Amino acid sequence: MLIATTFQESFAAEREQAVKVRRSRSRERSRAYSLGEAPSDIVDRVRRFVLANLGLKPRASAIVGALGVSESRLRRAVLAATGLTLGGLVLELKLLQARSWLSSNRESRSQGEIVAALGFASAASFSRAYGRRFGESMTATRRRAVSGSAPQPALQDNGDARLDVMPCKSLSVQGL
Incomplete structure (x- = not known):
């Protein structure tokens, strides 16, 4: 059970990091367009x-x-x-x-x-x-x-x- 919990936590942390990267890229793109x-x-x-x-x-x-x-x-x-x-x-x-x-x-x-x-x-x-x-x-x-x-x-x-x-x-x- 300890291994499964660690795997789930690791997977959740990786997914959260990926979401943060996508959001920051999206903000950069929208900032570039908003600067116009x-x-x-x-x-x-x-x-x-x-x-x-x-x-x-x-x-x-x-x-x-x-x-x-x-x-x-x-x-x-x-x-x-x-x-x-x-x-x-x-x-x-x-x-x-x-x-x-x-x-x-x-x-x-x-x-x-x-x-x-x-x-x-x-x-x-x-x-x-x-x-x-x-x-x-x-x-x-x-x-x-x-x-x-x-x-x-x-x-x-x-x-x-x-x-x-x-x-x-x-x-x-x-x-x-």
């Missing part, structure tokens, strides 16, 4: 992650794992800060990076190499997205950079105000 990282801060972290992994097509789960926030929190923060979905933000960042590379006289990569470096399998679909976003072809952007003429406005009135007015200052890829 601003949506623009989360978008800045997403931007850094995407730009560091340009050749990949990052899934939400990979971004969530790298940032340490829940997927729903991530999606809400991106939508609140930019008016874009998470996929839309990733595409926007890649389009801005492509425009930066194409506008640089120092960039010697071809358009196909740029598209591949950004992780796109289809140059045609990327080219269409680029044209819709900036109102000019990638060739026109490159030609303008080589000739030194004034740049076209980066934002085009395409009827979707959320894409035209980017409320988050963090979407710039300049200075990277």
Whole structure:
């Protein structure tokens, strides 16, 4: 009987310790959420992650794992800060990076190499997205950079105000 009582006490103590650990982890998580990282801060972290992994097509789960926030929190923060979905933000960042590379006289990569470096399998679909976003072809952007003429406005009135007015200052890829 003494052995059974000791076993029960030991089991109860281990279970109590496990409950304490779970509660403390839960408090830490809830404290982190209650401190509330601003949506623009989360978008800045997403931007850094995407730009560091340009050749990949990052899934939400990979971004969530790298940032340490829940997927729903991530999606809400991106939508609140930019008016874009998470996929839309990733595409926007890649389009801005492509425009930066194409506008640089120092960039010697071809358009196909740029598209591949950004992780796109289809140059045609990327080219269409680029044209819709900036109102000019990638060739026109490159030609303008080589000739030194004034740049076209980066934002085009395409009827979707959320894409035209980017409320988050963090979407710039300049200075990277």
